[in-house]
Every structure is written in C-alpha cells, then in structure tokens.
Amino acid sequence: MEINQCGYHVKCDFNGCNNIAKYAFSTKGLIKRDLCFCEECLKEMYELLAKMQTPRALKSPFKLNKKLRRKND
Secondary structure (H helix, E strand, O other): OOOEEEOOOOOOOOOOOEEEEEEEOOOOOEEEEEEEOOOHHHHHHHHHHHOOOOOOOOOOOOOOOOOOOOOOO
C-alpha cells in the first residue's frame, strides 16, 4: 500500500466531497482502482485514524530490571 500524488484530474472519492483529488491511495491490485482523496479529506481521515490508533511507548532496552540493580544506586 502506498499514497502518492494523483497524476490525473478526478474528483475526491469521499461521498459528498466535490474537491479535486490531490492524492491517490494504491493497494497494488487488491482494489481494482486507486482511491483518490483531496487534501482536506486526507487530513480529516488522518485525524480520525490518530484517535483510534495511538502509538504506545516501548520499554527501553537500556533500563535494568529491578532485580539487576545495585542497592547503592
């Protein structure tokens, strides 16, 4: 999957949006055609996805376990 600049002059694929598409979402054959989005709809979709998927902090590999720490530290 990848998002590229739209190389042709088409409308945005979101229902009710009549803006000209600026970006194309390609699934490389899984969907028969690319999905095209205008900049406003792509930003709105990004904000909605960010609310659903928030990145979690990873445990640092450099922190020592409590059992391995010295008592004087």
